[in-house]
Amino acid sequence: MQLSYFHVAADVPDCGPDIKAADKADAAVVIDVLRATTTIAWALHNGAEAVQTFSDLDELRSNAQQWPETSRLMVGERGGKTLDGFDLGNSPVAVTPEVVRGKRLFMSTTNGTRSLHKVRDISRVVTAALPNRRAVAERLLQEKPERVWIVGSGWEGTYSLEDSLAAGAVAAVLMDQGAVAANDEMQSALVLWERWQSNPEACLRLATHGQRLIGIGNHDADFRCCAGLDELAVVPTQVERGVLRAVGLADASA
Structure with missing residues (x-):
């Protein structure tokens, strides 16, 4: 298994429907630790029917209106703050x-949903965060894709420390089972994880986006939740373009 890491969506090679399969990854793992992929993992763990992601707010509103009001939630965040008129912001707690039980979440965030949009045409797309890091790694070991692209979300197109930390955390499990790093970005993420694995929350707080969240309010509960390692067995998996559902290891092997 060859692992490549891309800091942000713009770094990912073109993987649209017209690109030959040989030029795409076999699987993509999207990461947005603070906070989209952490929120997605917890929402699905807590019984959400699905999370449908959008990079465009007008498209989100149009799709949400097609669902009964009692079975939908609109989740919107920009700049770390909840969008006006939305039910929830981007908080895993x-x-x-x-x-969320039984409801579909229509979700758009500053960064994470852009990365999901970028890789939506890859045959297998999952999302990872620190709480479901091992579950995602075990799924990949079970399915054995040859080329895996791990895609960070960054902050408005720039590098983020916390996404690289989680990329290294996922890769560390895989490389213990024989996977190899295919680019320097992956190697540097592994070094970052080795440095902070004993205290990931400190790394999240040190990161510029962590500092941004601290500056706009008390997000201590979010930090604790986002730093919780290997707490969830859920693997959010794209079942149709932009739609993620909970799939555990037992479901995948059935």
Whole structure:
């Protein structure tokens, strides 16, 4: 298994429907630790029917209006803050079972949903964060894709420390089982994980986006949740373009 890491969506090679399969990855792992992929993992773990992601807000609103109001939630964030008129912002501690169970979340965030949009045509797309890091790695080991692209989300097109930390965390499990790093970005992410694996929350708080969240309010609960390692067995998996559902290891092997 060859692992390549891309810091942001813009770094990912073109993987649209007209690109030959030989030029694409066999699987893509999208990461946005603070906070989209952490929120997605917890929402699905807590019983959301699906999370449907959008890079465009007008498209989100149009699709959400086609669902009964009682079975949908609009999740929107820009600049770390909840969008006006949306039910929820981008917080993993807000997607409790009482709030999300049985509902479809229509979600758009500053960074993470852009990366999901970029890789939507790859045959296998999953999302990872620190809480479901091992579950994602075990799924990849089970399915054995030859080429895996791990895609960070960054902050408005620039590098983010926390996404690279999680990329290294996922890769560390895979490389213990024989996977190899295919680019320097992957190697540097592994070094970052080795440095911070004993205290990932400190790394999240040190990161510029962590500092941004600290500056706009008390996000201590979010930091603790986003830094919780290997707490979830859920693997958010794209089942149709832009739609993620919970798939565990037992589901994948059935």
